[in-house]
Amino acid sequence: MKVLVTVKEVAAVDDEFEIDGLAIDDRYLSYDLNEWDEYAIEAAVQISEAREDVEVVTVTVGGPDTEETIRQALAKGADRAVRVWDDAIASAGLLDPATKATVLSAVVEEEDPDLILTGVQAADDGFGATGVTLASAIGWEWAAVVNSLDLDTEAGVASVHRELEGGVEETTEVDLPAVLTIQTGINDPRYASLRGIRQAQSKELAVQSLSDLGLDAGALDSPMEQTSLYEPETEGEATVYEGSAEETAGELAALLREKGVGEA
Amino acid sequence: MTVLAVAEHRRGDLRPVSYEVVTAGREAADATGGDLHLAVIGGDVESFAEDLNREGVDAIHTVAVGEEFDHGVYAQALTQLWADVEPSLLLAPNTVNGLDYAPAVAERLDIPLVTDAVGVDAGEELVVTRELYGSKVETTLAVDADRAAVTVRPSEWAAAEGHGDATIEPFDADIDESALGARVTGFQEVGGGDVDIGEADVLVSVGRGIEEEDNLDIIQALADALDATVSASRPIVDNGWLPKDRQVGQSGKVVTPDVYIAIGISGAVQHVAGMKGADTIVAINNDPNAPIFDIADYGIVDDLFDVVPALTAEFQ
Ligand SMILES: Cc1cc2nc3c(=O)[nH]c(=O)nc-3n(C[C@H](O)[C@H](O)[C@H](O)COP(=O)(O)OP(=O)(O)OC[C@H]3O[C@@H](n4cnc5c(N)ncnc54)[C@H](O)[C@@H]3O)c2cc1C
Numbered sequence: 001m002k003v004l005v006t007v008k009e010v011a012a013v014d015d016e017f018e019i020d021g022l023a024i025d026d027r028y029l030s031y032d033l034n035e036w037d038e039y040a041i042e043a044a045v046q047i048s049e050a051r052e053d054v055e056v057v058t059v060t061v062g063g064p065d066t067e068e069t070i071r072q073a074l075a076k077g078a079d080r081a082v083r084v085w086d087d088a089i090a091s092a093g094l095l096d097p098a099t100k101a102t103v104l105s106a107v108v109e110e111e112d113p114d115l116i117l118t119g120v121q122a123a124d125d126g127f128g129a130t131g132v133t134l135a136s137a138i139g140w141e142w143a144a145v146v147n148s149l150d151l152d153t154e155a156g157v158a159s160v161h162r163e164l165e166g167g168v169e170e171t172t173e174v175d176l177p178a179v180l181t182i183q184t185g186i187n188d189p190r191y192a193s194l195r196g197i198r199q200a201q202s203k204e205l206a207v208q209s210l211s212d213l214g215l216d217a218g219a220l221d222s223p224m225e226q227t228s229l230y231e232p233e234t235e236g237e238a239t240v241y242e243g244s245a246e247e248t249a250g251e252l253a254a255l256l257r258e259k260g261v262g263e264a
Numbered sequence: 265m266t267v268l269a270v271a272e273h274r275r276g277d278l279r280p281v282s283y284e285v286v287t288a289g290r291e292a293a294d295a296t297g298g299d300l301h302l303a304v305i306g307g308d309v310e311s312f313a314e315d316l317n318r319e320g321v322d323a324i325h326t327v328a329v330g331e332e333f334d335h336g337v338y339a340q341a342l343t344q345l346w347a348d349v350e351p352s353l354l355l356a357p358n359t360v361n362g363l364d365y366a367p368a369v370a371e372r373l374d375i376p377l378v379t380d381a382v383g384v385d386a387g388e389e390l391v392v393t394r395e396l397y398g399s400k401v402e403t404t405l406a407v408d409a410d411r412a413a414v415t416v417r418p419s420e421w422a423a424a425e426g427h428g429d430a431t432i433e434p435f436d437a438d439i440d441e442s443a444l445g446a447r448v449t450g451f452q453e454v455g456g457g458d459v460d461i462g463e464a465d466v467l468v469s470v471g472r473g474i475e476e477e478d479n480l481d482i483i484q485a486l487a488d489a490l491d492a493t494v495s496a497s498r499p500i501v502d503n504g505w506l507p508k509d510r511q512v513g514q515s516g517k518v519v520t521p522d523v524y525i526a527i528g529i530s531g532a533v534q535h536v537a538g539m540k541g542a543d544t545i546v547a548i549n550n551d552p553n554a555p556i557f558d559i560a561d562y563g564i565v566d567d568l569f570d571v572v573p574a575l576t577a578e579f580q
Binding site (some may be wrong): 011012013015016017019022024094096097098101123124125126127128129130131132133135136137141142143144145161162163164165166167168169170171172173174175178184185188222223224225226227228229230231232234235236237238239240241245246248249250252253255256259261262 | 274339360361363364366372376391395397398399400403405409412446451454466489498514515516517522523544547550552553557560561563564566571574575578
């Protein structure tokens with residue numbers, strides 16, 4: 001059995017930053033493994049540990065800089081990695097979920113997995129739609145926002161919980177093969193062991209171009225174009241206390257007392 | 265242009281976001297002088313349609329298939345309805361269920377999808393506003409297509425009110441049962457523990473800024489000094505540092521205390537969904553751009569490891 005896990009390196013902006021045109025300058029960005037993907041990787045690794053002959057393959061659409069992040073996934077137990085990149089992708093504008101799904105579909109064709117796990121969303125652009133779009137594109141079943149997963153490969157069914165709003169979970173039986181988008185909290189992602197980190201260095205990390213996947217640059221055509229990027233006007237009218245921690249704490253304490261807090 | 269907006273219901277009740285999608289849909293339809301159609305699929309569609317018949321709705325298509333949400337039924341019904349109504353814009357709620365069918369519908373119809381919109385301008389060209397990087401920046405996306413799908417963020421549009429005079433039209437969707445590969449078997453309520461954060465007058469709420477489980481001691485000490493209850497953002501619960509029933513937010517509890525003190529919490533939309541109704545919101549965060557300050561009444565931009573012990577000392 002083969003489990004394919006989508007892995008994205010996401011950017012977070014520093015506390016102070018500047019916008020330059022349609023982008024934030026790289027100096028204000030720090031990069032890391034997407035939080036949701038961390039749980040998807042752990043779910044896949046747990047599946048492989050519970051069964052014989054399970055291969056966990058990660059797939060990332062990302063440049064050479066993302067390899068460090070991909071190695072993290074390998075260090076946590078994924079067996080090998082595919083990274084899709086070429087000049088056309090590097091110079092493409094926005095990769096919307098449909099575009100990513102097109103690229104990922106070609107990888108699915110190549111890899112022929114039995115199960116695909118993605119994160120619910122990427123922390124940076126937060127589309128939250130790539131997994132389900134991919135499922136539809138390849139004609140598989142799916143479930144979004146899965147926070148419990150029990151796989152019965154013999155019956156060909158995944159019993160999942162979908163985390164709905166308001167502390168309610170839906171229990172659903174999903175026919176395999178399926179794409180499941182994994183929610184944080186589904187498991188307890190492991191830290192990579194020193195041994196894992198060492199081994200990750202020698203695991204296969206294959207780079208594929210669009211043409212390797214039988215696609216051309218037309219696959220990246222998107223009707224969406226980013227037209228502006230700005231800091232939202234703060235609607236806030238917060239009174240911000242200034243001064244040392246003692247001073248601000250003192251002012252806040254006075255406010256809280258005024259509201260009757262802490263008056264036993 | 266014609267807009268087709270989709271209502272959402274669960275366990276017999278329409279969800280409030282349904283009325284917000286009506287408002288967003290009316291705005292988009294108005295921008296081009298078009299009609300607003302609604303789709304309501306499954307459950308007691310007739311009574312849902314009556315409730316949804318608010319000002320500005322032109323037609324409501326009822327699809328009487330099944331009781332609860334089933335993404336396969338939604339995807340099939342909406343692609344058929346789309347062909348029948350021929351709208352230019354599909355609007356769905358950006359909810360857990362919305363994100364379980366809208367991407368599939370868009371893919372099947374081969375139309376672009378923009379999710380989690382906080383603004384939709386459907387004039388000459390469709391321009392969608394959304395947030396990036398945990399709400400720290402906003403971006404506009406121009407969509408160069410005649411037809412598109414957008415999911416709209418809950419609580420961004422006001423709920424539609426008044427009474428409309430929509431025509432209510434049953435739509436006979438032809439559902440291919442053999443293509444339904446996911447079966448909803450039930451619902452589970454996330455178990456309640458001994459503490460009900462929904463009942464607390466004062467919540468001291470802790471987020472990822474606390475860094476380590478051991479550091480929760482300073483939060484508990486503050487809560488003790490204030491005679492308050494400790495709640496948390498999601499990562500604290502995901503890490504297993506506090507039980508699930510302490511989680512505030514979209515998938516946790518909605519709380520409305522007199523005072524909510526957010527400590528090391530950025531103010532992600534899913535968190536804010538659970539606490540924006542608090543009377544007084546205080547934020548302690550060392551990032552002046554953290555979105556939590558947009559909804560806070562009082563704030564301290566500083567290191568929580570300095571401020572929290574100092575605040576506790578004030579009450580000892
Ligand atoms: C479907 C779905 C449902 C979700 N449901 C929920 C939900 O119910 N509840 C919820 O909370 N989240 C929910 N989330 C997650 C949400 O998107 C955020 O990831 C989460 O709320 C972030 O938690 P946080 O603010 O504690 O962490 P972060 O966003 O990491 O913020 C940490 C904050 O701490 C500050 N900080 C760091 N160090 C210090 C310091 N020393 N002093 C002061 N400040 C410091 C930082 O500036 C930052 O603002 C959901 C997400 C999805 C996709």
